[in-house]
Amino acid sequence: MSKLYFTKDHEWLSVEGSNATVGVSTYAAGQLGDVVFVELPQIGKTVKKGEDIAVVESVKSASEIYAPISGEITAANEALEDAPETVNEDAQGAGWFFKMTIADASELSGLMDEAAYGEFTRE
Amino acid sequence: MxxxxxxxxxxxxxxxxxxxxxxxxxxxxxxxxxxxxxxxxxxxxxxxxxxxxxSHMGQAFVVGPDHETTARALEALMPGDFVNLKPGQQRYTLLLTDEGGIMDDLMVTRSIHPHFEGWLMIVVNAAFKKEDFAQIESQLPDGVRLETAAxxxxxxxxxxxxxxxxxxxxxxxxxxxxxxxxxxxxxxxxxxxxxxxxxxxxxxxxxxxxxxxxxxxxxxxxxxxxxxxxxxxxxxxxxxAGLCLSGHDFDEHRSPVEASLNWAIPKARRQSGGFPGAKRILGELTEGTAQKRVGIKPLGRAPAREGTHIHLDGAHVGTITSGGFGPTFGGPVAMGYVRTDLAQPGTKLDLMVRGKAHPAEVYKLPFVPQNYYRG
Missing domain, CATH: 3.30.1360.120 (Probable tRNA modification gtpase trme; domain 1)
Known part of the structure; x- marks a missing residue:
């Protein structure tokens, strides 16, 4: 059973055991507008929480994606390279960006659950 | 708001x-x-x-006693041929600095109606309308005035x-x-x-x-x-469509020739001169410039935004001035300035996006064919 977390930078993490799948929230995808390009992190790369590791570009502008937690990148959603619009169509599903290990589970406690994130985006 | x-x-x-x-x-x-x-x-x-x-754009009328007087007043500031502008015709032109740089681009229109003989309507960019109007107003001769149409x-x-x-x-x-x-x-x-x-x-x-x-x-x-x-x-x-955004694809440091806007300087003005920076601009028309504006097609999917450096074999050879995604073109599109010897369509270049070289090539503008109605 996976658990869903959100960051203040509008990323989601689906956590299963010591692994997480990461993407941008449906709310963020709506704010970004039409996504036309995604630059994904390299598999095998070790990242620190807060480090910029990916880029999402909409028609309007480029936005950095930050590592929501520390860990190692284990997979990248290469389907986004040819179909970046998937981020708009299914941000919290098929539009995932990358998978990573969770180096320090305590970092998860600083994240929001779905209800708290719902409140956060209403503010 | x-x-x-x-x-x-x-x-x-x-x-x-x-x-x-x-x-x-x-x-x-x-x-x-x-x-x-x-x-x-x-x-x-x-x-x-x-x-x-x-509506944010700057609309104004330049008003003089007769068409020729008003037209000549604008010709002292811009390289367009307004004296020969027929009633009901519109022209794209450039407001030039004394050094021949481009302050702004604008449309000049001669009214078709005899009642407005001596009036030329201008439309300038929103971002520069204050400066444009001040510049034009300060340079108009006695008997010709600027009336803004706020x-x-x-x-x-x-x-x-x-x-x-x-x-x-x-x-x-x-x-x-x-x-x-x-x-x-x-x-x-x-x-x-x-x-x-x-x-x-x-x-x-x-x-x-x-x-x-x-x-x-x-x-x-x-x-x-x-x-x-x-x-x-x-x-x-x-x-x-390969159209310039004023202040980005050119500014007061770029001449019309560098900006690849030679077509905005008609034959009559190439002969007569008499616009700001005419000596420089007419010289550049025959001798060329060190850099010029070209279309640039990134060969991958990553857009190259304004300010992206253009490299060739690791050396800086130009800069992107407008860039993004072309929805009809179906990929990233850009314009920028490169060394004139690299301005030929098909020339391979690198765009330095987030520290990495992304391949690109010079592309003949426009990216999407213009579809104007010419009768």
């Missing part, structure tokens, strides 16, 4: 009502996009008809279905060709229209009194072929 110190155009409330996401632009609250989003708005305009509020709104309707939309409301619009203008009525509302725009498509720009601008826009939007379009799509449409 007013508490932000932003000005509002006569159509701002309507744009909000239509779901426009308002952002600050050149001191105005303007819609950057509508709920459909930039991609759909862009494609709609290329296929149907998009309606743009461009009481007028400007609506652009652009796209291949525009003539079909306008015809039932304004029968005398259909005999006009690209860069012609006339005073007319649309659905009974008095306005001044020109067959021109900033998208590369057929279309019209409609200058109308502020008080009836919303009525006119609502009337046009009644047609299901017409949708409101924001500044986001306006930018991607003009970039695909």
């Amino acid at each position: 007013q508490q932000d110190g932003l000005q509002r155009t006569p159509l701002a409330s309507l744009m909000e009502e239509l779901g426009g996401k308002m952002v600050p632009f050149a001191g105005y609250a303007m819609p950057v996009q509508f709920p459909d989003g930039i991609l759909k708005e862009h494609k709609w305009t290329r296929a149907n008809c998009g309606l743009f509020d461009v 009481d007028r709104a400007l609506i652009a309707v652009q796209g291949p279905k525009t003539a079909e939309v306008l015809q039932p409301l304004c029968d005398d619009s259909c005999d006009m060709v690209f860069m012609q203008s006339k005073a007319t009525r649309i659905g009974g509302i008095e306005c001044h229209i020109s067959r021109s725009g900033y998208t590369g498509e057929d279309g019209f720009e409609i200058s109308v009194k502020a008080g009836v601008a919303e009525d006119l826009a609502r009337l046009l939007l009644k047609n299901k072929l017409v949708k409101p379009i924001g500044l986001g799509a306006r930018d991607s449409l003009r970039l695909e």
Whole structure:
């Protein structure tokens, strides 16, 4: 059973055991507008929480994606390279960006659950 | 919005009502996009008809005793041939600095109506209208004056279905060709229209009194072929069409020849000169310049934004001045300045995006064929 977390930078993490799948929230995808390009992190790369590791570009502008937690990148959603619009169509599903290990589970406690994130985006 | 110190155009409330996401632009609250989003708005305009509020642009009249006097007054500031401009004709031209740099680009139109003999209408960019008007006003000779038209709104309707939309409301619009203008009525509302725009498509720009601008826009939007379009799509449409954004694709440090706008200097002015920086510009027309503006096609999917450095074999050879995604072109598109020896279409270059070299090539503008109505 996976658990869903959100960051203040509008990323989601689906956590299963010591692994997480990461993407941008449906709310963020709506704010970004039409996504036309995604630059994904390299598999095998070790990242620190807060480090910029990916880029999402909409028609309007480029936005950095930050590592929501520390860990190692284990997979990248290469389907986004040819179909970046998937981020708009299914941000919290098929539009995932990358998978990573969770180096320090305590970092998860600083994240929001779905209800708290719902409140956060209403503010 | 007013508490932000932003000005509002006569159509701002309507744009909000239509779901426009308002952002600050050149001191105005303007819609950057509508709920459909930039991609759909862009494609709609290329296929149907998009309606743009461009009332933030600077409209003014230059008024003198007769056409030739007014035309010569503007020819002292710009490289256009206005003396030979026929009634009802419009021209694209450039406001030049004393050094021959480009302060702004603008449209100059001669009224078709004898009552306005000696009047030339100008439309300048919103971002520079204060400076442009001050510059023009300070340089006009005695007997010629600048009258700003702050009481007028400007609506652009652009796209291949525009003539079909306008015809039932304004029968005398259909005999006009690209860069012609006339005073007319649309659905009974008095306005001044020109067959021109900033998208590369057929279309019209409609200058109308502020008080009836919303009525006119609502009337046009009644047609299901017409949708409101924001500044986001306006930018991607003009970039695909290879059209310059003033202050970005040129500025006061770039001459018309560097900006690849030689076509804006007609033969008559190449012979007579007499515009600011004429010596430099006429010299450059024959001798060329060190750099020039070209289209650049990134060969991957990553867009290259304004300010991206252009490299060749690791050496800096130019800079991107406009770049983004071309929805109709179906990939990233850009314009920028490169060394003139690298300006040939097909020349391979690198774009330095986030520290990495991305392959690109010089591309013959426009990215999407222009679709003007020439009769």
